[in-house]
Amino acid sequence: xxxxxxxxxxxxxxxxxxxxxxxxxxxxxxxDGFTLVERVTTGQTSGSTSERSASxxxxxxxILNFFKVGLSGKLGRTKAEGTSxxxxxxxxxxxxxxxxxxxxxxxxxHLVDPCAEGQAHEFRVGDFVEFSGVVRxxxxxxxxxxxxxxxxxxxxxxxxxxxxxxxxxxxxxxxxKGQNQQRKPAQNSQQRELKAMADxxxxxxxxVEREGTNTLVIEQSNGDYSAILTIFEAYLRDRSxxxxxxxxxxxxxxxxxxxxxGSDEExxxxxxxxxxxxxxxxxxxxxxxISAMSGSGxxxxxxxxxxxxxxxxxxxxxxxxx
Numbered sequence: 001x002x003x004x005x006x007x008x009x010x011x012x013x014x015x016x017x018x019x020x021x022x023x024x025x026x027x028x029x030x031x032d033g034f035t036l037v038e039r040v041t042t043g044q045t046s047g048s049t050s051e052r053s054a055s056x057x058x059x060x061x062x063i064l065n066f067f068k069v070g071l072s073g074k075l076g077r078t079k080a081e082g083t084s085x086x087x088x089x090x091x092x093x094x095x096x097x098x099x100x101x102x103x104x105x106x107x108x109x110h111l112v113d114p115c116a117e118g119q120a121h122e123f124r125v126g127d128f129v130e131f132s133g134v135v136r137x138x139x140x141x142x143x144x145x146x147x148x149x150x151x152x153x154x155x156x157x158x159x160x161x162x163x164x165x166x167x168x169x170x171x172x173x174x175x176x177k178g179q180n181q182q183r184k185p186a187q188n189s190q191q192r193e194l195k196a197m198a199d200x201x202x203x204x205x206x207x208v209e210r211e212g213t214n215t216l217v218i219e220q221s222n223g224d225y226s227a228i229l230t231i232f233e234a235y236l237r238d239r240s241x242x243x244x245x246x247x248x249x250x251x252x253x254x255x256x257x258x259x260x261x262g263s264d265e266e267x268x269x270x271x272x273x274x275x276x277x278x279x280x281x282x283x284x285x286x287x288x289x290i291s292a293m294s295g296s297g298x299x300x301x302x303x304x305x306x307x308x309x310x311x312x313x314x315x316x317x318x319x320x321x322x
Contacts, residue, residue, distance in 0.1 A: 013100055016237045016244050017320035020095055026318070027102055099319055103130075103252060112252070121225070123258040123313050131227045131251045131315065133218040135244050139305040140269045141205045141215075143290060146301050148205070151198045208273045214241070215269065217308060218251060226308055227251065228267050229315045244320065253317040259310035267308040 093101075106112040112128040115121060123129065136142075209215060212234065218227040229251065233239050259265050270276040275283070283306060291303040 011100060011104070013096065013103070013319075013321040015096055015099055015319050015321040016249065017231055017235055017317065018095055018099060018237075019232070019235050019318050022318050023095065023098055023102060027098055030102075030105055099252075099321070102318075106252075115225070123255045125255055125258065127255045129251075129253060129255055129313070129315065131218055131225075131253075131313070132248065133220045133227065133251075134246065134248050135320070136217045136219055137241075137245055138209065138215040138269060139217060139302070139308075141209050141304075143302050143304040144201045144205050147290070148198055148201045150301075151194055151201070204275060207275055208270060210272075218249075221248075224311065226312045227315050228269075228308055228312060229253065229317045231317060231320070249320050249322060251315060251317055252319045252321070253315040255313055256316050257314035259312045261311040263310040266310065267312050267314060268306070269308065270306050 103112075106128055112130050113121065113123070115129050115131045137145075213230050213232055215228065215230050218229070220226070236244070238244065257267075259267065268276070270283075287303050287306075290301055
């Protein structure tokens, strides 16, 4: 800890998602080569040196989060002192401390819009933004993924029921043989239908959410703006996203698209998917079928949404944190 910098609780960040490539690129740009290690040496000679050095080393996120590198590039500051001892110390940065450094710079230079609720915003493409809200999963794929999990339980239930009938005493005697033979084809047919439906739902979700990525929707509590962003699983602290979803976080990133209130456009969640090529009647049929299931009480599944209405912004995220 240093005496020169004071921190508030808001400044001490815990990142659950951090795009380290973007972070290092931005720091290297604003600082003309970022400082990862500071080494201070004091000796018995007539002059001692104090120098800062910088070097870059990119590691796989989640594997090596500390930097301790060789020295290169000097800011060259020498100070003569007559001392009688010698000591050396190093200060090493982590990805989290570098995120704090970048955010402090953006705030100090008034380069980031805090995007407080209830305030008017003039978002421009390329602006830095710090957006706060509750993190929700993709409203399209979340519905189908829940149905997939429900179908998985149904398949297990059918399999267990079939084994139970085979183990009943009547199954080994002539009296119940005819009934069991009639039930077996019906059960097999239902299991095949469940398997085909599960495969279809899996194909839909993998088509919309490409491998290694997830689309998230950030909702402000007052229902003002929504933010849509795509994250890479490799930069998540918890790839299951259990600590991230349905909780309130702050997102630091750059605006890629702004749809103000009253815009005729909407954010299309299927824009880059293959299913977007099907007629709209296909998606309407799927949506109506899931709505009917939920309305009848047989399943609690939200109807899949294919678009996000304005006002909304699309963000290229750098970090998600508390």
